[in-house]
Amino acid sequence: MEKFSSALEAFSYWAKKNPNQVFLRQPINRNFIEYTYKDADVEIRKMISGLRNLGIQPGDHIAILSKNCAHWMMADLAIMAAGCISIPIYPTFGAETIFEILEHSESKAIIVGKLDDYAAQQSGIPDIIKIGVEMYGVIEEQTWEKILAQNEPSEQIHTPQPEDLMTIMYTSGTTGNPKGVMHTYAAFDQLINTAIDQIKMPPNPRYFSYLPMTHIAERAGIEMSSIFRGGTVSFPESLETFAEDLSSVQPQTFFGVPRIWQKFQEKILEKMPQKKLDKLLGLPLIGSLVKKKIQKKLGLSASVVNFSGAAPIAMSLQQWYRKLGIEINQAYGMTEDCILSHFNLPGKNKFGTVGRPLPGVTSKLSADGEILIRSNCIMKGYYKEPEKTAEMFTEDGFLRTGDIGEFDHDGYLSITGRVKDQFKTDKGKYISPAPIELEILKNNDVDQVCIVGSGIPQPIALVVPSEIGKKKSREEFNQSIWKTITDINPSLEAYEKVAKAVVMKEVWSVENGLMTPSLKVKRNRVEAIHTPMYPEWFKQDVNVVYEN
Template identity: 45%
Template structure:
């Protein structure tokens, strides 16, 4: 139940944590499947209409070869870098690093040379594995001369030592290394919407404890656990829900080949477990509505037998016909979008977490959903709200060890009592449901001196299907404004129709806001915000500071217009 402790509103669900002696590291779990189910398919890599597969035995043999090579190059406990898009060899290499008793340091495949150099130098990596990439030419100059490099299969780095050319000469490592639970398993650099990336040190204990404590929520069985990997594996969410879950249960992971084949690969894979950030769900929604307008969809869903057929067809086409666990995270999901998918029998569970707490803070229980919140704490998580600024703070056995080589920043986010200060602002009700209302750093002050929390305002526009992306800003203005990127539906509509629709939505949103927080202008931008143009993080979060700088001249121009909706 919720309690007040030193003016903090707090909530926790007590649990009995697994005995330390019973915990198995992720690599030990892999050894188990490698031995007991050697012929079961573990990894599936698409090449056009063909899927190349690795059984547990085949993946293990390849990982053991890489582990042998690593041991020949560097001592145990060395930091080993991995930069690649999602691929079978991403997971194989990550396993190999653990087999070699080293620490994996994965990097986002979208980094430029300067960014890669920054994290490689900071992390003190001795080796860098280079996998499948889109921008190797813009990245390679950032690799320090003292870092050994080797190209994995499907890598564009043809000038490097090729793993495929030396693999036949290497014998697989025979021993099964058993890591100490308290040792660092991986260093994960945060994607960050602002500032310099920080390397969160995650221990083997963090991963094992988080998995075993929360296994009841994973919907796993021993016969059919299928995962689909496309979000960056170097991010904590994909690392947990795809890599760790699949190894926990002996499941199968199917990968995406490219952005262009995403839909086809997902439809082919039909995973039982699927994670998507809100932007992906909104794209799914827009894709459905582009083929079947809302009015027609509503009519079909009102017909008893037809409704069932329509839902099944939509789920199969999306690739979700077998999904038992459908999850969203990394950013808040608009309540209206969740409700829309619920009508299609696609029950999306929100999970709230971050790199620093192993992506496990709260989860929306399937049998106890409260839309508009991110669910209740995982068992064993202590949750509280700072009465001063509304910041969400949590405590659990899987909080990171700290930031690598940065005790000062570690002390800023983990206090002396072990509470993690998340930087998110929220509200906690008496049943333990957590509602996130924004980020401490996203809150801005207008020139009138009034504080604006942008996220709740942005969520108010979720029902307008002409909008794909929105960012409320206005640090240099008297009143906030909304920057908007149109959806595929919006791009096909006339300017007059779009303008009228957005004006209507704005009036509805403003009606529920105090005067100082009301949106004064909606500005439609020409360019979509993407990872490639630097407007989004690799996990598709908006970089507000970048957008504010990019559109500063446009904001000034828009404020002089007599129209509510201004087109770039």
């Protein structure tokens, strides 16, 4: 497998070697519009000329506001090729946050692509150069299509140095305001070349991109990986067509956050209850056909490696998928370490852990059990935030992850909680909620859970029912959730035992601000809304309380 020193070098190589290979597949009105490597190369080179003619200079910051689409990747490559620095913005951010990021990052221009409601976000863009993509209905004074029509392809493509700044990635964050993580070309190059050595895939693999490319895992694992490996990337058209699009692509690698794996499981069990599934899987010939049919229907029949990350996944969920012939490798990393951290890999996958350190990574635990990481892929710091940057590092140069963990005898790391997620009950005892939440999530009637307990004697579980759970009567659901809690409690310390379940009236989502764009529960927001109710819920003389 070829090795490259930058995404630009890799893209140029594939554009010369495989000019007619499809690079990007963008569905519009149920038809995939395809861009070959040559097509994308021409558009990127024209964009370089267009940016120059608009007064953009090498070193300028250019933002991308868009859902994943063909133009996200072409925009990113064009920004690099023009010698500029990309500022990706989550497509779900509101106008106020968009404005803060554009101002803080000193962006000179913004490329606006596929969005659900650009009209609601438009007021967040200050007086900078705006480039809309007409294909997605974004019409600005400057558009991608106009620039292509008015400019010749540039012969000059920027050649970055390893330590040049490539991007500033503003974290979605479960706490606080977004911070701009600065990463160089060298960080991504080392990460992807390490992944190529460790994760074997077919030549020119197929990818399916749906999690926000603004998130480090998708940016590295799909965008950068596909460019370095000379792959083909397909995108879903909408949430409604997601399953159909994924099934039509059958990618050769798949990355899902735990919530996605839960949703897939839910859909399977809706059509085939667990008892029936177990019975069919137990029949030798039929079991094999059922597995293949489910894999094909999900879109995972060709996937040689599946990953889960961004939040802990329940071991029981991994075991459930393994019975279907689908192996999920849990991985661990963060924006600040460019996800060069710990991975489970095919053939070396230990459920319940996030794997061993990748080559080039040194990890250890602090006296308090916090995971500390050192590698050549660590961020250069937070943009314009020297104090916050300094807080992230120990005296000997290790990055503080904010996660609590433990290593087993084989060097596999398990995450046991977040430093900031720990809370104190009014008995003065600290509780780490993550392990308890994972146990409750084994119940297929539960979609989301948050263990809380500040200011009350014992913790309580805030739960959002799954689609399966919602179909049950209230009495059936109450019995189901309370049985799960009573099964878990004997294994917990006295002060950790869950006293009640509180059923939430609304789903926690990105739209209502209770989940991050990478689908992690925003604990601080959930707490801010519900903390005043804890004492009243705790006092109620029932095991399962319903939010009014």
